[in-house]
Amino acid sequence: MKRLIPALLPIFAVLFLAVVCPLISPYSYDEQNNALRNLPPRIPFLERFGIMDGSAVLTKRRADGLEDPGIYPPNSIIKIMREYETLSVPMADIKADIYALNGVKDRYFWFGTDYLGRDMWTRLWTGARISLFIALAAVMINILMGSVCGAVSGFYGGFWDLSLMRAAEIVEGIPQLAVFTLIILFMGAGTGSIILALSVRGWTGYARVVRAQFLRYRESEFVLAARIMGAGDRRLIFRHILPYAAGPVITKAMSAVPGAIFAESFLAYLGLGIQAPLPSIGVLLADGRETLLQSPYQTFIPALVMCVLMVSFNGLAIRLRLRSRVKSEQ
DSSP: OGGGHHHHHHHHHHHHHHHHHHHHOSSOTTOOOGGGTTOOOBOTTTGGGTSSBSEEEEEEEEGGGTTOTTTSOTTOEEEEEEEEEETTEEEEEEEEEHHHHTTOTTOOOTTOBOTTOOBHHHHHHHHHHHHHHHHHHHHHHHHHHHHHHHHHHHHHOHHHHHHHHHHHHHHHTSOHHHHHHHHHHHHOSSHHHHHHHHHTTTHHHHHHHHHHHHHHHTTSHHHHHHHHTTOOHHHIIIIIIGGGGHHHHHHHHHHHHHHHHHHHHHHHHTTOSOOTTOOOHHHHHHHHGGGTTTOTHHHHHHHHHHHHHHHHHHHHHHHHHHHHHHHHHO
16 A cells, blocks of 8 residues: 555645635636736745746836836836847846736735636636546446446356447447547537547446456356355346456556546647636646747646646556556465
8 A cells, every 4th residue: 555655645635636725715717807817826935935926037128118117116127137129229128026017916826827817726726626527427437337348248248248349349449539529519518528428438448357357257166156055147246256357447447537637638629628617627728828938837837737647647557557466466
């Protein structure tokens, strides 16, 4: 269990922040204020060290206007980075306090604001909650469908095995992008349609894993003994054989969660994600793409959270896979 802690801690941390932060934040995820657009991150205890202090470098500013208090309020210019001329006009690049420029020196936005003046801190953790819900719901549906199909196929064999496995091959042959597009076009963009789109093809892998475990254990001595004692098919499937498939299924599920988060982000980039004003990690990444050069934090911070989730879930899956391999060898 100790070996799983390094992978579990980031996951639990993101889950905790996704649940708690939107509840205690003074801002809502859809609260707009055009006067607060594209403010950089500002955190109270870090700004003392010049980190996330609400400042940004502004380029190509007229040098003769830097003394105008109507344009640059007092203490809004931190430092003049460079002075030069363009077409004989004196210009300068300056480091400025963006909060002072906008007259909100007393406000703090830990992750800044987006192009509509919405708080990125609240939107990020609300979006992480929605993305995790979509991913976990899709994986749970895939596990349920795949376990039922794999159990029936592996336990009964014959006609059921042939029919269900051929059906799985046909479903796997359908292009994933075509499935996404058709379902969302017919049902509309939303959480339910995205979960359904992720579940249409995702169950086949679990069906193969569960089927393999049933083929391995259905003729075992403990199964034959239970059958002699009068155990019915349902008891044999769910009580005696299916628990042996739990390990491989959980391992596969841990690696499928980041894949589902990535797929949701991919749909958001195509414009097929959840609809505004609801956020998700994919929606935040798609929105941040428009202001990447001017406000890179709008892309970098959601991308960092997404990377933490993907690396942690993949690391957890690898740890579980190694653990199950060691147990099987013993």
